[in-house]
Amino acid sequence: MKLKLVEWEQLMRTSIEGLLEYLIVKALAGKDNVIKALTDYFVYGESPSVIALKYDLSKHQVRGYAQRIVEKTGSVTRAKVILKYATPIILKIKPITRSLNNSFIKCLLCGEELPFQIAEDHIKKKHMPIVEDYLQSTVELMRKNIIMDHS
Numbered sequence: 136m137k138l139k140l141v142e143w144e145q146l147m148r149t150s151i152e153g154l155l156e157y158l159i160v161k162a163l164a165g166k167d168n169v170i171k172a173l174t175d176y177f178v179y180g181e182s183p184s185v186i187a188l189k190y191d192l193s194k195h196q197v198r199g200y201a202q203r204i205v206e207k208t209g210s211v212t213r214a215k216v217i218l219k220y221a222t223p224i225i226l227k228i229k230p231i232t233r234s235l236n237n238s239f240i241k242c243l244l245c246g247e248e249l250p251f252q253i254a255e256d257h258i259k260k261k262h263m264p265i266v267e268d269y270l271q272s273t274v275e276l277m278r279k280n281i282i283m284d285h286s
């Protein structure tokens with residue numbers, strides 16, 4: 136299969152936006168620890184066992200999250216670059232959920248109470264316009280920061 140340049144660019148854009156959307160939904164769901172864990176793994180080359188301990192995750196979870204990122208971007212190098220620029224921006228996003236106890240959260244936008252495992256599905260199903268707004272502003276800020284780094 137041969138790709139045209141425009142098709143390649145489209146593919147790259149899709150994979151980057153896919154990863155950013157994934158991270159933004161995590162931030163909105165209050166799962167900052169996953170974003171930080173992924174950054175430590177890809178950007179700082181920290182080992183899954185060290186990361187697991189630091190962010191209250193299991194080694195298995197850390198590997199699972201990392202695997203998903205590689206699948207989304209198609210390469211470790213690309214994941215590393217995107218995370219390096221995106222994490223400082225995405226970590227500033229305020230969660231739209233609040234935890235009620237160990238297993239339930241409340242969505243601050245619609246008031247729904249739900250198990251924390253489905254927080255991200257809820258956000259994607261019910262509050263996609265917010266995710267898209269953040270996606271757009273994240274892409275713009277990343278572009279500015281990358282230009283500054285090279286001037």
Ligand SMILES: [Zn+2]
Nearest residue numbers: 242244245261
């Ligand atoms: Zn909601």
